[in-house]
Every structure is written in structure tokens, then in C-alpha cells.
Amino acid sequence: IKNTNPFKKLNDEIFVYVAKKQKEIDELKRLEQFRREFLADVSHELKTPIFAAQGFIHTLIDGAVDDENVRDKFLAKAAKSLDGLDALVKDLVALSQLETGEVKMNFDRVDLRHVTQDIFEQLEKITHTKRISLQLKAAHIGPILVKADPQRIAQVMTNLIENAVKYGNEDGRVLVALEDDKKQVVVSVRDDGPGIPPEHLSRIFERFYRVEKSRSKDRGGTGLGLAIVKHILNAHKAKITVMSKLEKGTTFRFKLEKVD
Numbered sequence: 001i002k003n004t005n006p007f008k009k010l011n012d013e014i015f016v017y018v019a020k021k022q023k024e025i026d027e028l029k030r031l032e033q034f035r036r037e038f039l040a041d042v043s044h045e046l047k048t049p050i051f052a053a054q055g056f057i058h059t060l061i062d063g064a065v066d067d068e069n070v071r072d073k074f075l076a077k078a079a080k081s082l083d084g085l086d087a088l089v090k091d092l093v094a095l096s097q098l099e100t101g102e103v104k105m106n107f108d109r110v111d112l113r114h115v116t117q118d119i120f121e122q123l124e125k126i127t128h129t130k131r132i133s134l135q136l137k138a139a140h141i142g143p144i145l146v147k148a149d150p151q152r153i154a155q156v157m158t159n160l161i162e163n164a165v166k167y168g169n170e171d172g173r174v175l176v177a178l179e180d181d182k183k184q185v186v187v188s189v190r191d192d193g194p195g196i197p198p199e200h201l202s203r204i205f206e207r208f209y210r211v212e213k214s215r216s217k218d219r220g221g222t223g224l225g226l227a228i229v230k231h232i233l234n235a236h237k238a239k240i241t242v243m244s245k246l247e248k249g250t251t252f253r254f255k256l257e258k259v260d
């Protein structure tokens, strides 16, 4: 029997409209919640280096400046706190632009071998101090070309390799492998460091999440490195995975599209 209720169509339309509006309201609420949490996290993280630098400077003003040894030590500590603040602000700007989708990726041909070698050179000082050996294993001789945003992908590789060195053991080894998988290059960064406890693994890509707060901050970490990595790879339609075994080490892996 044909439905002859003249209001049925109107009713259905109203229902669809209300459901759509409700969805928009939910999305706005989610964004507002996100914004509020982000602001709270950021103010908390900014306060730490600011308070530290303030403390050292005020102690100097209050008289510590007269003792040469104390003066140099406190000045160095204040400078270190401000360097940390500088790194934090830079990472924050990068992350907030990525999160709001403000940045456009500039895709180009990128040689991952070259990118990796550049980063190895930049890390020479710290790897030398910790006696860590950096190794590159590539699928073939010559350039390893992928389609990517050159600067952003260099940032991803830097963050991952720097973490491997930072959290890795002294006398350890960091291996960057660039392997072939059909039309893609599989990139992996492996260390033989202390590993990440399984209960933390799913959270390390969240902003400001740190496994060991003090250790990470000691090593100059902002807690944003992996969140930035995840967002950049997202924009490359690449997913990052992590495998880790306590006392054995950690491996991060993702794939990028090959180009000729």
C-alpha cells in the first residue's frame, strides 16, 4: 500500500537536517575541547623552561654572580633552558600548522640516501660522544628516489634518527634501512637501545607524551618530535609503525612512493 501521509517526506527531511546539524555541533565541540587541552598542555610546557631560566638569573642577581664558578655554571644552565624554550616554540609552530592543515606539501623527487647522509653528518658530535655507530643500508647503489616534500621528509628522518641516538645506549648502533617493496621504499630506523615498554607504545605519537619525563627533558626533548613525524607522514598518506623490545631496541617503519 502506498504511503500517502503528506507529512512523511517533510518529516524525513527535517530528520536528516537535524542529524546533520547535530554532527556539526559535535565536531565543533570536539575542536573546542582539543583547543582547550592544547592550550593547557602548551602553557604547562612553556612554564618549565621559563621558570628554570628565571630561577638561575634571579639567583645570579641576588649575589651568585660574585662567585666566578657559580656564575658560569648558572649562566650555562639559563642558556640551556632558553635553548629548550626556543626548540619548543619552533616545534609548536610546526605542529599547530600541521594539525590545522595550514601547510601545503610541496611534493618533489627526494633522494633518501642523500637526506640520511646529511643527517648522519649533523649528528656527528653526539654520536662521537656516545660512541654510537650510524649505518645506512640501501636497496641499491646510487640515489633512492621517492615522492615527498623534501624539507618535511628530512624533518621526519631527523626526528627518528635523533631519537634513536638520544635514547640509544652508549657504544650502540643505529641502522637506517632503505629497502624496496614493489612501488615503494620501506624506510626503517632501528636502534639497539633500552626499548619502549609495551604499555607506552600506542601513546608515544601523542603530543607531549614521554615515557620517562626526566630522561626525555634531560636529553633536550620537546615531546613533540613523534607527533610531528606522524602528521607529516599522514600528509604523505604513509602510516608509521613502531616495534620495540625491552633491552633489545626499537624500530620505526614507514613506506613512501618510489619515483624514477
Ligand code: ADP
Binding pocket: 159, 163, 164, 167, 168, 191, 193, 194, 195, 196, 204, 209, 210, 211, 212, 216, 217, 220, 221, 222, 223, 224, 225, 226, 227, 250
Ligand atoms: P621527545 O622530544 O621527548 O624525544 P618524541 O615525541 O620524539 O619526544 O618521543 C616521545 C617519547 O618516546 C620520548 O620521550 C621517549 O620516551 C620515547 N622514544 C622515542 N623514540 C625512542 C627510541 N628510539 N627509543 C626509546 N624511546 C624512545
